Each structure stands twice: as C-alpha cells, then as structure tokens.
Amino acid sequence: MPTKVKDVAPIAGRSVYARGPMARVLYIEDDPHSRRLVAKLLAASGHEVVEAEAGLEGIRLAAAHRPDLVLVDINVPDLDGYEITLRLKGMPRLEGVPVVAVTAEGDRQTSLAVGADGFIAKPIDARRFVATVERFLGGHREAAGEGGAQRLRKRSSVIVERLEAKVVELAEANARLEEMARLRREFLQNVSHELATPMTPIVGYLKLLLADELGELAPLQRKVLRSMDRSTKRLRTVVDTLLDVSALESGRMHFYARSYDFLEVVRGALAHVKEPAGEDVHLYALGPELRDDAGAPWEAVGDPDKLRRALVHVLDNAQKFTPRGGLIAVEVAREPGERFVVRVADDGPGIASEERARIFEPFYQVDGSATRHHEGVGLGLAFAQRVTVALGGYVDVASPPPGPIAGHHPRGTLVSLAVAARGAGSEDAAP
Numbered sequence: 001m002p003t004k005v006k007d008v009a010p011i012a013g014r015s016v017y018a019r020g021p022m023a024r025v026l027y028i029e030d031d032p033h034s035r036r037l038v039a040k041l042l043a044a045s046g047h048e049v050v051e052a053e054a055g056l057e058g059i060r061l062a063a064a065h066r067p068d069l070v071l072v073d074i075n076v077p078d079l080d081g082y083e084i085t086l087r088l089k090g091m092p093r094l095e096g097v098p099v100v101a102v103t104a105e106g107d108r109q110t111s112l113a114v115g116a117d118g119f120i121a122k123p124i125d126a127r128r129f130v131a132t133v134e135r136f137l138g139g140h141r142e143a144a145g146e147g148g149a150q151r152l153r154k155r156s157s158v159i160v161e162r163l164e165a166k167v168v169e170l171a172e173a174n175a176r177l178e179e180m181a182r183l184r185r186e187f188l189q190n191v192s193h194e195l196a197t198p199m200t201p202i203v204g205y206l207k208l209l210l211a212d213e214l215g216e217l218a219p220l221q222r223k224v225l226r227s228m229d230r231s232t233k234r235l236r237t238v239v240d241t242l243l244d245v246s247a248l249e250s251g252r253m254h255f256y257a258r259s260y261d262f263l264e265v266v267r268g269a270l271a272h273v274k275e276p277a278g279e280d281v282h283l284y285a286l287g288p289e290l291r292d293d294a295g296a297p298w299e300a301v302g303d304p305d306k307l308r309r310a311l312v313h314v315l316d317n318a319q320k321f322t323p324r325g326g327l328i329a330v331e332v333a334r335e336p337g338e339r340f341v342v343r344v345a346d347d348g349p350g351i352a353s354e355e356r357a358r359i360f361e362p363f364y365q366v367d368g369s370a371t372r373h374h375e376g377v378g379l380g381l382a383f384a385q386r387v388t389v390a391l392g393g394y395v396d397v398a399s400p401p402p403g404p405i406a407g408h409h410p411r412g413t414l415v416s417l418a419v420a421a422r423g424a425g426s427e428d429a430a431p
Helices: 032-044 055-065 081-089 108-113 129-137 148-210 219-250 262-277 304-321 380-390
Strands: 024-028 048-052 069-072 099-103 118-121 258-261 283-286 299-302 327-335 339-345 394-398 414-420
Touching: 024 032, 024 055, 032 048, 032 129, 048 055, 055 069, 055 081, 069 081, 069 129, 081 099, 081 108, 081 148, 099 108, 108 118, 118 129, 148 219, 219 304, 219 380, 258 262, 258 304, 262 283, 262 304, 262 327, 299 414, 304 327, 304 339, 304 380, 304 414, 380 394, 380 414
Parallel strands: 024 048, 024 069, 069 099, 099 118, 283 327
Antiparallel strands: 258 299, 327 339, 339 414, 394 414
16 A cells, blocks of 8 residues: 655545545546546545546546546446556556446457456445455556457547548538638628618718708717717728738738837827717827827828728727727837837737737637627727738737837736838739
C-alpha cells in the first residue's frame, strides 16, 4: 500500500473524495451508481477519487493530473475502454501508471492484450474491491495469456473501422457546413440587396425634403425628417456592412490601389462619426496630426474608401461602448516596415481577455442577448480586420490601453488599426 504524501488540489468541476496521504485514483465510468460505489469504497480507505463520465474527459484529466491508478469501464461514451487504454498506455506522462479494466461486458484477455494491467469484474465485490485496487497500486500486474497478439490485431481492426466511419461522418458534416456557409452568404447578399433597393428612393426623397426642394418645412417637420435621416443612414450602414462582409467571405471584394492621404482618411472617418453623435455626447482627444489640416500629407497607396469605412466601424464601436460624456482618444503614428497606424481608445467597460479573439468573428457580440445595452449586429470589427489585412496591415486590441493615447489615459479598450503605406490592391479593381 503506498504511503507517499502528495500535495493534491481538488480538480474543479469533478467530485473528489480524500482522506489522508494515500493514492489518487481516476475512475472513467458513465454509470453514476458505479461511480458513487467506487468513490465511497476508496474514500473510506483514504484514497482520492477523481471521476470522468466519458473517455475523452478521462484522457484529459489523466494527462493534466497524472493519477496513481486509472480504473476504466469498457462501455463508456465516445471511446470504449479498449481505446482509452491504448491511448493512456501511449502517453509518456503516464508511463508506469497502472490501468485496470472494471467492467461486466469486457473481455479479460482483450483488455490485457491492449495494455491493461489488470481486470476487475462487475458487479463489484465490495468486500474485496479496495484490497484488489491496492494490490495494483502496490505493483501487482496481470499478464496477457496466449493469443494476446491475435486479440490485439482483432481489436485494432475494430478501432480502424470505427475511425473510418468517423472520418466519413466528419467529411459529410464538413460538406454540410460548407453548404450552409454558402447558403448563409447568399442569404446575406439577397437580404442586403432587397433592403437596399427600397432604401434608395427613401434616402433621395429625404434629401429633397431637407433641402426644401419640395417646399419649405416647419421647424417640427425638419426635426422629424432629420431624425428619420439619421435612422436611415444607420440602416444603410448596416446593409452596406452586410454586403461588404458577404463579399469578403466569398472572395468577391476587390481593392483599389490608388494614392491617398492617410491623415485625410482618418479625419474624414472622424467627421462621419462625430456628426450624428453630436459633440456633447462624447469628448474627443486627438493627436497633433489630426487637429488641423495644415500638416504635410501622409502619402499612401491603397483603397482609401474601404479604409475609411473600416475606421468608421472602429470609431463607431468606441462611441457605442463609451458612456455619455466619456473620452475617446485618437492618434496616428508611423510604424517600422512602412506602416501607418491609427489608435482609438475609449472609456468603455473594456473586453475580457477570453473574448478578445472572438470579437473579430462575424456576428459575434460579447453581449448577444436581446436585452443588451448596445446596438449593432457584430460585423463592424470583422469588416475592419479583413480590410486592414487585405491592405497589408492588422487590427490589434488591448484592454485596458497599456499607455497614454493622444496624451490621455482612457480606461476601456484600445483598438490599433494599421495598413501598409503601399497597400495591396489593383488599379482597375471594381469597388
């Protein structure tokens, strides 16, 4: 019986029973009644029991925590006990750890042939079970009898057949997923076009009305029409983004390669987002290059229109999450490797580290519930990332910002959007 002392921490999410400096036993079993019985018997003798309900979970726990012994039922979900045994015996970290089959359905010789160190038949004999387990902990091993190699070959053939069936199943599932992705792209395109078509005359008539082309407006009428115009622009932005993301995913979006002023594009994006929000909603702190148009241009080659739209999404995102009266800091910089970068930092709640990688996935939102506080469909950052990568750059996120931006210290999230000064694209590409 082992007497070594272990500094053992409970494993989150699993049942752990322990008393005294005894052994850690992993029990892989889908039947809760069997798990309770084994845990009760072993815990009464001071052993720690870690439970796994399925094969893959058991393999993960074994690799992470290296038990002193593994008990495996043959008939468990996902992988059977033979496959689990083969996998455990092939892991260098578990070298020397005994694996014992505990089952009513398995075959003793087959279990030993695939590498098991022993076999305990069900139903478990409660009077002898602990002593039997402790014999294996003490070094006892059972040897495979005659015909072990033949049984191993037969079992390997069954495993190969199962793997073959899984490969076919996965290939079919992948084909279905690809077809669903294609249908989703087509649906997005069709819906976007159907929404854009009736919006065109609405936008046109609103412009005519607001310009007094169809008669002079009363103050209340003008106020109502301006509200309608803002809502229409927001809807149009969503539709355009749906079209853009669909085109990017299908590979049908093309990029211009033309000369432009990077600073002018950034100023244009700022003007676009500040106009509908109003100066009283958010405070903007701008870097020196963005405060006026007097400075020398930052000459670049790429697609200024798509870059401006990507910047608008990043700035709009900052406005969306910054509370009224909060600070949004914006600065530009030149990076090594012929890159221009714009940094946008906000006073919002920030983004948890586990969410940062997913915010660039189309349609993903940190809070996707119907009661969320912020508008949007989760496409803006996905579009911004794809555009900047196509223009030879990147989008990076830090929360909170690691240092001052435009001389200020916003507390929320920093989004850095960079493009190559000589970006990708083609002169004759269609927008």
